[in-house]
Amino acid sequence: MSKKLELINALCGSAPGWPLVLYFHHVHPTLKHYTSITPKDFEEGLCLLLDNFKIIEPSVIRKRCFDWNPKEPSVLITFDDGFKDTYDFALPILNKYGVKAIFFLITTNIGTKSSGLNPWKNYLSWAEINDLHSMGHTIGSHTLSHSALNKLSMEEANYEIIHSINTIKNKFSGDSIHFSYPYGLLPRCEIIFPEDTFAFGTVKAPANSWEKADTNIRRTYLPAGQNSKWKRLMEKWRTQWYG
Structure with a gap:
């Protein structure tokens, strides 16, 4: 994916008055991929978010009650896939700033590891997942x-x-x-989710109110390696929150 396209994809944040939702995959010091960010850059991005948005505690999110939705620009942090490097490298940074996140897991991959040192194939164990939960992070599917x-x-x-x-x-x-949703791709049929489940998409989802689109909530991301543009993204996202 080109850097220009990444930035265009990321520019649209949330519907006015609704939380910005960011998704990450890998947080790793050496992995090179547009879905991966280094621990140093992750901390830089998190500090920018803290300067511009109120962090939402994911444990308070309830579909039947929107009292948790703050009246100021707010952000929810999420991680997809359940890679082990999020525990090794992202978690200490989250803890440093007191930020809680949702970790969306591929459940049949829990505890699997590569035969070598390939971080693409190393996933969280149940012990690590229990640890995340005990620290106040939210576990999703x-x-x-x-x-x-x-x-x-x-x-x-x-x-x-x-x-x-x-x-x-x-x-x-x-x-x-x-x-x-993996890849942000929706099934061809309607899914009957449990009554208190929100379902999150990716940049492919439109920026709609959570009340109107609770099964395809838009998420966006910080384009890896484009740190000089992140401040602009924050400004755009805040402007969109105010509508």
Whole structure:
């Protein structure tokens, strides 16, 4: 993906009055990919966000009640896939600034590791996930196998989503288990989510009110390696919040 296209994708934030939602994948010092950001850059981006937005505690988000939605520009931090490097490198930075996040997990990949040192193939263990939860972070679902849901039948898509949500709900009973779509691709059929589940998209989702589009909430990101443009992004996102 070109840097220009990345910036264009990222520029649109949230609907007026609704939280900006950012998603990250890898936080790793050496991995080179547009979905990866270094720990140093992650801290820089987080500090910029703290200067411009109120951080939302994900544990307070409830579909049946919007009292948690602040009356000022706000942001929710999320991580997709459940890579181990988010625990090793992102977590200490989150803890340093007292920021809580949602970690969306591919449930069949939990605890799997590569035969070498490839961070693409190393995923969080249940012990690490329990640790994240005990620290106040929220655990969400990202399907069973990270399949492109638009290529699956209705039965297959439902199975991927609902069984993944139930796997996490069985571990953390009482929590609202939120969901994010792999690749931002929606299934060809309507999914009946649990009543308190929000479903999050990517930059492919339009910037709509959460009340109107609670099963495809727009998320955006900080384009890796384009730190000089991040301040502009923050200004755009704040302007969009005010409408």
